[in-house]
Amino acid sequence: MTEISLVQAVNAALARAMDEDSRVLVLGEDVGIDGGVFRATDGLLQKFGELRVLDTPIAEASIAGVSIGLAAQGLRPVAEIQFTGFAYACVDQIINHASRLRNRTRGRLTCPMVLRAPAGGGIKAIEHHSESPEAMFAHIPGIKVVMPSSPARAYGLLLSAIRDPDPVVFLEPTRLYRAAREDVADDGAGLPLDSCFTLRPGRDLTLVAWGAMIRETLEATEQLAAENVEAEVIDIATLKPLDSATILASVARTGRLVIVHEAPMTCGYGAEIAARVCSGAITSLLAPVERVAGYDTMMPYLRTEAFYMPNAARIVAAARRTMAYA
Amino acid sequence: MLGLEKSVSSTRVLDAEGVVVGIMPEFGLDPAELVRLYRALVLTRTFDTKAVALQRTGRLGTYASSLGQEAVSVGAAAAMEPDDVLVPNFREHGGQLWRGVTLKELFLYWGGDERGNDFAGPRQDFPICVPVGSHAPHAVGVALAFRLRGEKRAAICIIGDGATSKGDVAEALNMAGVWKVPAVFVINNNAWAISVPREKQSAAATLAQKAVAAGIPGEQVDGNDVIAVRAVTEQALARARQGLGPTLIEAVSYRLCDHTTADDASRYRDDAEVSRHWPAEPILRLRNYLTHARHWDRAKEDALLHECSNTVERAANDYLATPPQPLSANFDFVYAAKPSELVEQQKAAVLAEGTA
Numbered sequence: 001m002t003e004i005s006l007v008q009a010v011n012a013a014l015a016r017a018m019d020e021d022s023r024v025l026v027l028g029e030d031v032g033i034d035g036g037v038f039r040a041t042d043g044l045l046q047k048f049g050e051l052r053v054l055d056t057p058i059a060e061a062s063i064a065g066v067s068i069g070l071a072a073q074g075l076r077p078v079a080e081i082q083f084t085g086f087a088y089a090c091v092d093q094i095i096n097h098a099s100r101l102r103n104r105t106r107g108r109l110t111c112p113m114v115l116r117a118p119a120g121g122g123i124k125a126i127e128h129h130s131e132s133p134e135a136m137f138a139h140i141p142g143i144k145v146v147m148p149s150s151p152a153r154a155y156g157l158l159l160s161a162i163r164d165p166d167p168v169v170f171l172e173p174t175r176l177y178r179a180a181r182e183d184v185a186d187d188g189a190g191l192p193l194d195s196c197f198t199l200r201p202g203r204d205l206t207l208v209a210w211g212a213m214i215r216e217t218l219e220a221t222e223q224l225a226a227e228n229v230e231a232e233v234i235d236i237a238t239l240k241p242l243d244s245a246t247i248l249a250s251v252a253r254t255g256r257l258v259i260v261h262e263a264p265m266t267c268g269y270g271a272e273i274a275a276r277v278c279s280g281a282i283t284s285l286l287a288p289v290e291r292v293a294g295y296d297t298m299m300p301y302l303r304t305e306a307f308y309m310p311n312a313a314r315i316v317a318a319a320r321r322t323m324a325y326a
Numbered sequence: 327m328l329g330l331e332k333s334v335s336s337t338r339v340l341d342a343e344g345v346v347v348g349i350m351p352e353f354g355l356d357p358a359e360l361v362r363l364y365r366a367l368v369l370t371r372t373f374d375t376k377a378v379a380l381q382r383t384g385r386l387g388t389y390a391s392s393l394g395q396e397a398v399s400v401g402a403a404a405a406m407e408p409d410d411v412l413v414p415n416f417r418e419h420g421g422q423l424w425r426g427v428t429l430k431e432l433f434l435y436w437g438g439d440e441r442g443n444d445f446a447g448p449r450q451d452f453p454i455c456v457p458v459g460s461h462a463p464h465a466v467g468v469a470l471a472f473r474l475r476g477e478k479r480a481a482i483c484i485i486g487d488g489a490t491s492k493g494d495v496a497e498a499l500n501m502a503g504v505w506k507v508p509a510v511f512v513i514n515n516n517a518w519a520i521s522v523p524r525e526k527q528s529a530a531a532t533l534a535q536k537a538v539a540a541g542i543p544g545e546q547v548d549g550n551d552v553i554a555v556r557a558v559t560e561q562a563l564a565r566a567r568q569g570l571g572p573t574l575i576e577a578v579s580y581r582l583c584d585h586t587t588a589d590d591a592s593r594y595r596d597d598a599e600v601s602r603h604w605p606a607e608p609i610l611r612l613r614n615y616l617t618h619a620r621h622w623d624r625a626k627e628d629a630l631l632h633e634c635s636n637t638v639e640r641a642a643n644d645y646l647a648t649p650p651q652p653l654s655a656n657f658d659f660v661y662a663a664k665p666s667e668l669v670e671q672q673k674a675a676v677l678a679e680g681t682a
Contacts, residue, residue, distance in 0.1 A: 059500065065462070068463070096456075142661065
């Protein structure tokens, strides 16, 4: 076991996948000699050569489009989109082609590709580098959407995403790339792409979050514990398909739910979770479902981004309102 | 008349009257091979006529006719090896048929049935691309896969003239050039992108010259001359297989039909313009050539029309007799393994369908 960061875990999973399966290849902007702007592909060129680690011209739509052609031919492309805001250029390819190739050919052609992109704010980046597009991708039938929140989960989920027979959008919380290190065994073990992770058990309240918001959420639970409120924390790392059962079971026990996400509130993924809880656990609810989310504004520039992103104080405040509801 | 330009090389073997005006390629010396191409053009047009008729009588969905452009599609496909991969736009029925897609599959697809894309023949060919030009990068990916595996195969992508305005196409040509992948891009320049004529699509004198900026060869060919289209595509494929990279071919043709059955070209195009282009259409000139060379006569023509008509009618009847898929099939191909939420939706949908 070695203590590694989330971005190193991504790198380890890529190397492992390429090692165990010669069909796996990596392509994207600066993924070769530079090792990726965040170093996620560091060393892969040296290890696997330029046939399997391809620096692309700056053309995001075609990075996705070329991956579709490769995947239809039975290869396992892992495409890197350099920054969140540039992933939107791929959306046409993902919606119109990657997601539906299996369906429109009735299974004759498939698209086992992974589109990796950093996501979320908090690294004082310039414009278009800090968005949280997970709900937009989760709205597309035929793809899977994953957003890990720890090195170990990044490693296991990315391996499973690469091995998955269908297209997976894999969003990596930029803020967590180097925020923490943990022991990750490079044992090639994947994690299921359809199960939530319960990170902390609690009897009083269910907190649901994903990506970088897991840190703030866990931080909030410490303060809540000091107030004698034991909050359960569920990491929805696999946003699509959504493991409703784990959430519903938790809410059935606690009766109270706060959903935390960095993306804007309106039509955020929290709305989907709230809707499922309303139809699947309404009689268990002791209080209205609360959402702590980014505002319905543009993601601010670096000077004020900290005021935009939910923090432990906002989560605690929502949890208190929920607990106080009679 | 066809807009062939001198700034890039252009190839023509037969003129509009069917007179040899260029170098006859080797395959063209075999009358049987020319008859095979002729049959493919006629079969495509017979299918096309039937498809429009079925749509007009409410038995097919919106359909994109290929009237007048059959030689682009058939010529390009005829240059391919069976294990090459075709990545077509939505007007390349002729090429698809040549590749082994069946008439019934085409009817099924245009009749709104996904099973029409489950080709029994060319298993690796892409289905048609409806969003204009966004399939060009797929051909680069397919060709890249061939190169990575060291296979002597190639991908052919057929796009329309309108598609050359798309970023996807510019990106794909550029990437194909950088990586020297074995891909050939064929533009079916039929002069109209729905209502927008070619000269309003691009200020470039030719579409073939879009290759220049990508650093790849670009050339024009008379798209109504199936012999020429096949010949230049064969040369481009040979270069691709030798590792010399991609080629862009602009096949200059003309859309004698509406854009689709949902279009009314009289809103934006004079009938007189269409009439002027009829004498240059691809079937007539090959028939004239074959007739003058004494490889073809009235009896053979009648027999061929009869055979194509019967074949198309049988396929159409087969399509019409095919029941639609059950609603539940829509859930079966979204993922390799159905997530639980989809299982639940499928159950509910089947229940609702049963009670409807």
